Amino acid sequence: MTFKASVLTLYPEMFPGALGVSLAGRALEAGTWSLEAVQIRDFATDRHRTVDDTPAGGGAGMVMRADVLARAIDHASPEGDARPRLLMSPRGKPLTQARVRELAVGPGAVILCGRFEGVDQRLIEARGLEEVSVGDFILSGGEPAALVLLDAVVRLLPGVMGNAESGEEESFENGLLEHPHYTRPQEFEGRPIPDVLTSGNHKKIVEWRRAQSEALTKERRPDLLAAGFQPLAK
Numbered sequence: 001m002t003f004k005a006s007v008l009t010l011y012p013e014m015f016p017g018a019l020g021v022s023l024a025g026r027a028l029e030a031g032t033w034s035l036e037a038v039q040i041r042d043f044a045t046d047r048h049r050t051v052d053d054t055p056a057g058g059g060a061g062m063v064m065r066a067d068v069l070a071r072a073i074d075h076a077s078p079e080g081d082a083r084p085r086l087l088m089s090p091r092g093k094p095l096t097q098a099r100v101r102e103l104a105v106g107p108g109a110v111i112l113c114g115r116f117e118g119v120d121q122r123l124i125e126a127r128g129l130e131e132v133s134v135g136d137f138i139l140s141g142g143e144p145a146a147l148v149l150l151d152a153v154v155r156l157l158p159g160v161m162g163n164a165e166s167g168e169e170e171s172f173e174n175g176l177l178e179h180p181h182y183t184r185p186q187e188f189e190g191r192p193i194p195d196v197l198t199s200g201n202h203k204k205i206v207e208w209r210r211a212q213s214e215a216l217t218k219e220r221r222p223d224l225l226a227a228g229f230q231p232l233a234k
């Protein structure tokens, strides 16, 4: 099954963008996933192809119109389409590796990229959009957020990553940040590779990496530990 992404945007030229190179680009070319960038403006009905209007109740900026967006969504995702409909939004649930994994085993995603102040609330409710945030900061549009989400998903699709293992040991996959990495040269500016990693003792290496992971997570992301991670019994 090919993962099918439909991205609704005012800037279709931003796609595939960074996803056209490296792993994701090769997978796109190979047909492991497909990408359709839909110009929202094509679903406006007036002469000026208007997609936004002033906010009800007043205030700064413009709001994307529900009627125009609904036509774009209905075109890209007609009834019966099983793909989840996502709205990139700083108000959304923060994107996690767990959600990325779920999306990667599904049929694809319909992704709406907001601009201006955002989209009319009635559209979110009427089309059952799942709001997804890529972090606690404000981007100028949903497009970079959609690229981030798709990059995370596409690398998990079967055959995209060269070494299947490298997907499993990554940060967040076991609820922990990953241990530090080293490679040649043996010494860099007076700093040697930690002895244990060149000892050849596989059991010791696994234990050292695990301890590093746990210490790093405790120091930098105690919230991950609080979220239910249980250190392995020694």
Ligand SMILES: C[S@@+](CC[C@H](N)C(=O)[O-])C[C@H]1O[C@@H](n2cnc3c(N)ncnc32)[C@H](O)[C@@H]1O
Residues within 6 Å of the ligand: 087, 088, 089, 090, 091, 112, 113, 114, 115, 116, 117, 118, 119, 132, 133, 134, 135, 136, 137, 138, 139, 140, 141, 142, 143, 145
């Ligand atoms: C300038 S932002 C609007 C911010 C909105 N007025 C607010 O304060 O929540 C325009 C669009 O960028 C996208 N966006 C901005 N930050 C984002 C984030 N952290 N995650 C996902 N999408 C984001 C959304 O699609 C949003 O509708």
